[in-house]
Amino acid sequence: MTKTGRILLIILAAAGACRPAQAQEFRVKPDHTVVFGGQHLLPDYLPEFTVLFSAADPQLRMRPAGIPDVQYNVATWLSDRPELNRTDRRADQSGDGFDDEILEGSVESRTADLFNAGRIIVVRPVSHRAEGTDKVTFGYPENDLFSIAAELTADTATGRPLLTYRLTAKTGGWYSVGFTGFAGRDPKRTDEIWQPLIWQEKRFPDKSYLTLAFRCPVPSAFVTYRNATYGILAHPAEFPFDPLPTAANSRFGVAVRDRQGLASPMLFAPVPGGIGSETAPGGKLVFSALLCGERGDTTDALQNVAERLFGFTGNRNNALGSLNETIENMISYVLGPYSRFLDKEKGCTYATDVPGAVKNVSSLNPLEIAVLNDNRTMLLERALPVYEYVLSREKLLFCADSTQNIQYPSRRMNGPCCPVSELTALSSILKGSAPYLLSFAKKEYGSTRIRNLDVVEEGCTWKNAIHLYRATGEPGYLKKAVAGADRYIRRRIDTPAADFRDPEAGGFFFWTGFAPKWIDLLEMYELTGDKAYLRAAHRGAKLYTQYVWYSPAVPDRDILVNPDGKAPHYQYLKSKGHAQMDAPAERVPAWRLSEIGLTPESSGTSTGHRGIFMANYAAWMLRLAHYTGDGFLARTADHAVIGRYRNFPGYHINTARTTVYEKADYPLRGHMELGANSFHYNHIMPHISLLYDFLVTQALFRSGGKVDFPGEFIEGYAYLQSKFYGHLPGTIYGREARLWMPTGLATPADRQLNYISAVDDDALYIVFMNQSAETVETDVALDYALSGHSDGGHYRTQVIGGSGASGQLADGRFTVRVAGNGIAAVRIETPTPVRPQLAALFTAETRWQTPYAATQDDAVRCMRVGFGRAANNVFVYFTQDDTQLRKVWFTVDGRTTEDTDYPFEHTAPIDGERTEITVKALTRQGRIIEWETLELKK
Structure with a gap:
């Protein structure tokens, strides 16, 4: 019997992560709608369930969503209402993280719309009954497929309203039960929405996609309306920590677009066609979800859920060793043979993704390591060649093989390929001893260039104006930076993103494209002191946390890893012939194995990369925490870096939980012996910069600003932004x-x-x-x-x-x-x-009057490269390639060197105040060409 208007006081348990100050109450209306009181800010909820049934296996498979300009794979099913279209595979969708079965899989008769995945049966309560003072049960009409019941109570661990369904199958088949009781809202009238991983702010899905559990930073979708955010969240007990979450073991999914195209947080468990979905006659399905309401926006809700429901409250520790030991191990590694730096090519091998290619990130990384570690070998054998590389190559990815097109490499010598910020930083760090750097920077500022993948970068941006102002002090650049940043805040911070068409995003693949440019806004704050930029940067960083893992909850127990004495074998590397690695079976605390605090690599590879160790955002979040007092950002930074590895750990967590990445000798083996995760060797030096940045910023944060060192900006590309330290006291x-x-x-x-x-x-x-x-x-x-x-x-x-x-x-x-x-x-x-x-290195020296020269036809370029007393060289290179030239000769101050291997380049020491360079070449047609003499002088 329904007891109309009955008030149920739910006394919240004292145990657990959440301990509210007062009891919550709710009442059930005659139409069975639940009305919540207290401070939980929940809208009315009708305990309605949408059951999806399929008599045959709907064959859950991941496929490209086909969203314009966004690489993202989604759950799809066989359907008699298909709407999925084939998406052409791009040239950069190859290598680590790209799954051929997904990208090449059939889309015939497939749907990505959850509500086309099976027969739809919506069940609404026809009765409710109070049981004691802390529970209400709901009854539902019978049907020919199943019977279902539900109960609403207070979760004993968290105090939140807990809704549990129990379904008994009458007919065998594949079932999915959706918690669909929140009334839909016009998405245009919401403050914002969130469905992991790519729909945030006002970006509303174009269809009812289902995000599987393994891609949920917290296991809910959210809607914000009038500064209150609500969702329905898988109970922490429904989201186990071990095994590692994957598509195959995802027990539920979340969505935010309902059948009518309105905004409504929903949760479906099990996933149609997923684990536990197939149910025999008489089989039972049970699942519990928490109704969640929070004051504030979706980022506030994510933080509250992470802290109160998933225990994200403490820091990690140095159980493995200090960060200083890790940095020292990595420096030894990067100077050794296993780091696969190719001296002749002046870069790190990129064979993991692009056979035959080399790739560098930034010359600032090895230069910073050399300076901070006071390491002459690092300066001469890494910083110097990478400096020459980025000033001479057209793109960061260089491949002499003209038939290679994976990730769009270049074989042209038409530098610089480094960004404006690197040129200005180098100019400042080297005390203006290489004035051509500023000339290059100004030229790049007035042009466009593709530096990485196929992303076109505009030169004349407010972000580049920041760096030119720092290097030159010219007020015009500051004016442009301020005007551009102010416009950006109005367009991108004050106005929530509603689509994937941001012209300043740099593409929608890495999370830095989806979120606002919060690191650049933080740079603007440090440049100007204007709190508007700090507030904007803080908002952007909070949005960035929506790509960070905060669930599942980490249990307080030990977990057995490598049970057969082998590390997990990463499928991508297994397919390329990499060996499975030995690893001792051991029991370790669960927190050491956790991905919490890390992000997947990108939208396009998030199906296979659970968490990447390249967490450059950590130091920037810690810096924001210093300025704002935001402890959540500080803890996120800590979890991203601390207690994870003793040497370079490779790129990511994948496949299964393991300790293999922790070991000090993990990377010290041949490339084909590394089978647990992928190695992008160009990441090693940026990773050391990441750790230096974290340490210096942690000192700033913990000292309240009393330990403070100035830094230059290392832009790199994608995530690889850090601060450069050591050039100034x-x-x-x-x-x-x-x-x-x-x-x-x-x-x-x-x-x-x-x-x-x-x-x-x-x-x-x-x-x-x-x-x-x-x-x-x-x-x-x-x-x-x-x-x-x-x-x-x-x-x-x-x-x-x-x-x-x-x-x-x-x-x-x-x-x-x-x-x-x-x-x-x-x-x-x-x-x-x-x-x-x-x-x-940082002592101002006599400037050269002519430190750079080129032939009239620009076929030959040369420059003086000076690193204090450690190096004083001339670097010469041809812009023409081996389709034009067979052999070249470089003569520097009377000393001649012959070169038959492309690229044609030469470095030679110089010691006078004047240097002459002459060059000649043998063409493919057998003709000798000589160019005019070039001169560099003080």
Whole structure:
């Protein structure tokens, strides 16, 4: 019997992640609609279910959605109402993350519309009954396929309204039960919507796509109306942590577009044709979902759900080792043979995706590593050749094989291929010793170029104006930057995106294209101090969190991995003949295996990449947390980086949970021996920059701005943005010092301490950051060969900032105490000034009057390349290729070198104030061509 208007007080349990301050109440109206009270901001809900039934297997398969200009695969089914069309495969849809079965699979008789996936039976309650004070059960009419019942109660773990259905099949077949009780709203009248992974703000799906569980950062879709956000969310117990979520084991899906094309959060479980969907006569299906309502927008709802329902409240720790150890291991790796840097080609092999190609990201990465690590080998063997590469190649991906078209490589020597920001950063870092860099930057500012894939980049943008202003101080550039950024905020922040046509997105593949340009807006804030840019950057970063994993909940237990003594074998690499790797069977805490805090690579590869380790966003989120106090962004940054690996971990988590990526020797093997995840060798040096950026920014964040070092912008491409440090001094609690972090300088006995280090004329500074929640007191070993201290001496140490204490330095050791999750800056007196060997790199030198020259026909270009006392060279290259030339000769100051291998280029040391370069070539037709003499001089 229905008890009209009965008030049910649901006393929320004290246990669990969510502990509301007051009980929630609801009432059930005579029409069985549930009306919620309290602070949960839920609209009325009718416990209606939409059941999809198919007598035959609907054959769930992922296929390209066919959304214009967006690479995204969606769930599809066989249907008698098909509407899916074939999408032509692009040349860049090859390599790691692209599944041939998806991209080449048949679309005949297929639908991507959830409501075409089977026969639709909508069931609405015909009765309800209160059972005690904390439960209401709902009755439904019988039909020939199944019987169904539902109950509404308070979840004992979270306190949220919990709706559970129980279906018993009368007829065998494939079932899916949809929670479809929220009334639909005109999407144009909503504040915003969210359906992972690509529909956010006002981008409303063009059909009723279903997002499977494995692609849900939190397991719900959301609608925001009048600053209240609501959704229906899979109960955390319905979303297991192990095994790793995949399409095959997804037990539910979420959607936001209902049958009428209105906005309504929905959840379907099981997925039509998915695991658990096939049900025999008498078989039962049961699923529980939480009704979720939050004040604020969809990003606020995501944060609240992550924190209160999925336990995203603490930080990770250095169980594997410190970040300093990891950085040092990676530097050793990048200088060794396994990093596959090809000296002749001046780049990292890109054979994982494009056989025969090499690719670099930025010359700033190896230059920063060389400077911070005070590493001459890194400077000469990585920074110098990559510098020459980015100034000479037409695109970042270079392949001499003219038949190769995967990812659109170039074989032309028509640089620079680096962005304007890199040219201006290099100019500033090198103290103007290479004025051609600014000339190149201004030329690129006035043109367009394709640097990566097939993305056309405009030169004259407000983002490039930022960097030209920093490098030149010319007020016109600042005016353009401000005007452009203000227009962008009005168009892209103040006005929610409603489609996938943003001309400044740079394409819709990487998440940096879907979200606003929040990192550039943060750069604008740091340039101008205008809080409007900070607010806009903060909004953009919050939207970016909608691509970060915050579920499933990480259990507080150990998990067995590599049970057969083998690491998971990544299918893409298996298909290319890579060996399956040995890995010890071991039980480890679940949090160490977690993808929480990471993102999938992109919209187009999110079906196969669970989480990528290339989390450059972490330092930028931490920087925003410093300016805004946003602890959620700080925790996200921490989870993205901390406690994950001891060396370069490859690219991503995939297939199954494993510890193989954690090992210090993981990357130290041949390419075909790496079978657990893909290796993009051009990512290694940017990954080191990522970690440096995180450490320096963590010191800024934890010190409240009292440890602060200036940085230049490393743009790279896609996600590979970081700050460049080391070229200018910064401050450590009021003392000016220059970053200096040579390998082995300091070794804390407790691995929970990360640090940055710096020097001035009479002291060494080590800023320790404790990654654990407990106070750490430990010995620190100091390498006297680096620090200049003497055995037998006793040296004073002093904590000059943060919370902690330190003991006297003697016999190469001192003690330090750092509070849990705290910071302690230690000043150590030095007997003599520490002089980093690469410090002269940033000393202004006599400028060259002519540091760059080219022949009149632009067939030959040359430039002086100077890195302080470490390098003083001339770099010469031909813009013509081996279809025109067979052999070339370079003569520099009377010394001749012959070259028969394309690309035709030459580097030679110079030592005078004037250098002459002459070149000649043998053409394919057998003719000798000589060009005019080029001259570089001071």
